[in-house]
Amino acid sequence: MKNGRFLAVVLGAITIVLVVWGTLWPVKAAQGYAPDKHLVQSSGTPAAALQNLGADIRALNWGKAYNSLANKAQFTESDFMHDVTGAYPNLRTYSHLENFETRPTHESDSEADYQVKLHWATVVGDSVSTRNVRVVRNGGEWQVEWPVTKEAALPPQVIPVNYLRWDVIYRGAGDDWGSQDVDAPHVRIIDMHPVQRADGLVIMGELLNEDVVPAYVAVNATVMDKNKQAIATEGSFDKISHLLLPKAVTPFLIKFPDVQLSSVGSVNMQPFSQLIPASADPVIEIQNVKINPAPDASLTGSVVNQSGQIANIAHVLGTFYDKDGNIVWVADQYVDRALLPQTPVPFNIHIPEDLSRKIASQRTVVSTYSMGGAA
Template sequence: MKRGGYLLALVLAIATVGLVVVGTVWPNQSAAANPDAGARLASGSSSPQDAVNTLLQQIGRRDWSAAYSGLANKNDFSEAEFASDLTGNYGSLRTYALLDGFDVHPLRASTDEAQFRANLRWASVVGTFDDPRDLRVVRKGDHWQVAWPLMKEARVPPQVIPVNYLRWDVINRGPQDDWGTQDVEAPHVRIVAMHPVDRGGGVVILGELLNEDVVPAFVTVKAALLGANGATLATEDSFDKISHLLLPKQVSPFRIDFRNVRLSQVDSVHIQPSSSLVSASADPVIGIESQKLNPVPDASLTGELLNQSGQVVNVAHVIGTFYDGNGQIVWVADSYPSRALLPQTPVPFAIALPADVSSKVASYHVMTTSYRSGHAQ
């Protein structure tokens, strides 16, 4: 037993030394896409590509000081403005995101100047989002520097925005079990559309849910796929492809994805919406402006969110329902703009559409759910 232990230790030691040697002699050449792999390249900006890679790696390490000091246009803005351009403000999604990777593509180059398109991929709690930037790189003596395209966050002018607040508070019965004694009634919700489709080797349930009550509802939708013998093939819920908070007479789409089940196996679908009363506010109102379908190759629905209230919305969730010419739902998709919604300030959004779905879309409906620190709406 003891001898076996020594043998194992010896094997591990030899393997470790071997791997260190291999790593030193043949280092990872694809390090440019990894923001943590920048130490080796940090000193080199002898080419425009090196300058871009160095900068993006410094951003990945959140080394704002080093990144800022190497910029060609640092006199145009402060280091704090540079950092907040990348990390966002007001508790937005960007505030909690980390750089997951980047791609850099050259656009054009001359002896003194080059242009690149960099796509920064940020990882957040709701998935990754892209942050494309066109970077100009200029020669300064014997080395190259990047001119950072700062996106200055809009400043809201001082003003007073009058709002008539409307809010629902709920007092429940309490934990005691006095059967028959009334409790507040759960909101009445109804599935108004449901359509299963076969997609990507799985089944996708698309539908819409209406809050037909006069109070706000916290909603979820569960679905079970039943086979020909009545046996349950799979159960899933709508998770984040739904607006969980529905105000009176508001409709939310929902999408439930089942992987590894084929539509041909499914005999029936059992859908179970559930709702409960929640305290909620009718504000803020968010307008969804300039909604536009974009064709392939970048099939998407784009638009701008305009926060009509006087409060900052930290994170917004945009959900789109897409219909064909017969009014049947063909897709439900969503996105989260990475920046906070400041009062009266438009923020762009884009919802990506699968190319095959895009050609079928005749109309669409977009809704938003907003989250403020300590609130959801």
Template structure:
């Protein structure tokens, strides 16, 4: 017991010593990135100027980042912030810049071109923003010219609203309904396929709302071994359209990391549904869809908000089939900025190269989330 206490004391003393040492004599890497040190960072090269700018964006030092730009006279600081995080609430509004990739395209004594990929960490994963930026020499330093993309200004107009809406009245505490209440919508799994991938087992399929009322849906799956013992249990978190209108179909995809299909004897599937109020607005139209072949296989297109309200987040789900109509793959993309009315926004859903050659058709659905509820 005494030796244990002595070890704990020694470890505590060593921890305090290392903290003090690191504070008084920080390593160079810490000097570059430690906050609140107000260190002077050189912009003697275009790469250094670009790194300084992205570090200011990462720390949300908007005034400092804006002041460093060579073309700041062309737009306001608010325009600059909105270009990066959005003028309306969206995925990037609450994200932080996690990683930056830069690739030089051209460099001379007076100017340089770079491709910049900003990786934003959002609640649903990585969102990538790609820009081609120009840098210019200004005396002994370099400055970045940031290419601000402004949102289009829509003219004042009246958009007629004509859509279905479902409201739900539940039994309250003072209502004399007995045990009576509103039943959950009837939903059914109409297709299911287990597939082995490099990172584990994937179960994908399609779910139908066969009722006449809207439903909030989810799918849980339990994989069992040959002896009917559970191996793992997972659910469809974001690879599904959770709000299903009557007679609508959503794909789903459930991942079981590090589970091998050869060890699975059976799969126990459980669809879940709950009646919720919903409307068929906003109406999102899909335009210019195209299946692009391997090696860079993808589904591209545009989503257009046909309503008069802003959709803060859009989730595009692609279901892919072979020539016989069999399900091959399910993939998705979150549009990381708000959908303004009547404004096309591109999407690009990646398709694994080994599956792309089997795909001949697709079906695309879009879920939207607006402040105050989903649609």
């Protein structure tokens, strides 16, 4: 157990170092782009006005971006900043706008409608938010009308707290427990299914915490060739819900880039678990879940924080099954907004088109992280 705790501490320290390193010295693809003043275009067209706005947001030039808006009298600069990045710490707080994609949907001599996609580079990959905006002519220039989303203001209230909580007491240096200590939770892989995809081998499955205590879990897989020689070892980094309450199930997905299923003779699966303190709060409800068919196959719905505390980051995981109950695919989305109490936040998880026709049912789970601990 000592080794397990030491490993958890080491992994946590490495994770913190990597996040700090990525924040202070981000890779080029994730860095905010500060445009040279000579590259800024005149806002003589709707597209140019939008690109200038995107450049200012990338450069974190909030004052200039706000002053360029046609409807800035309707909200403050702080309202604009919070609408773009969030009023509370969230996944986007530690990200950079990498790309500002625009597509016209209607245009006339005096106004134009555009769909704007903002691609954010985050520590867990690309996060995309979509806005429908209007651009209007003002003399010889065009200005963007930014659609600020007004979040519902909750009235002051008292929310009763009634949830399970698990604390852990470990043997200290001065405790006379002998060799006794708390065992790691019992976890078990209850399903495993390898599939071939265009970019390599994918191993999907489900992991069960069959214990009566919460567990921090992970899964590694080693693929072996026909001669029992190891080809590669990979782990389920973010395609898994790492915190499992008692009797809970999480999907997992492990990718082996450039590995062909035909070359694999066997797979060695290694689940790991670590006993951790946890609580069943905040309670996140999943509403209006719907599988949308191809060609734009997706799983949509909304998550609602039923507790009184803010969940800063939410990770939505969808497991998809065929008519026989076999796993077809595992997909996920990080919600890039903080989950405020009693406020629905939508999610949209993409499903590969070739797999969508095999899907008969789904199961959705949500894990959250709040400043101060995971839930």
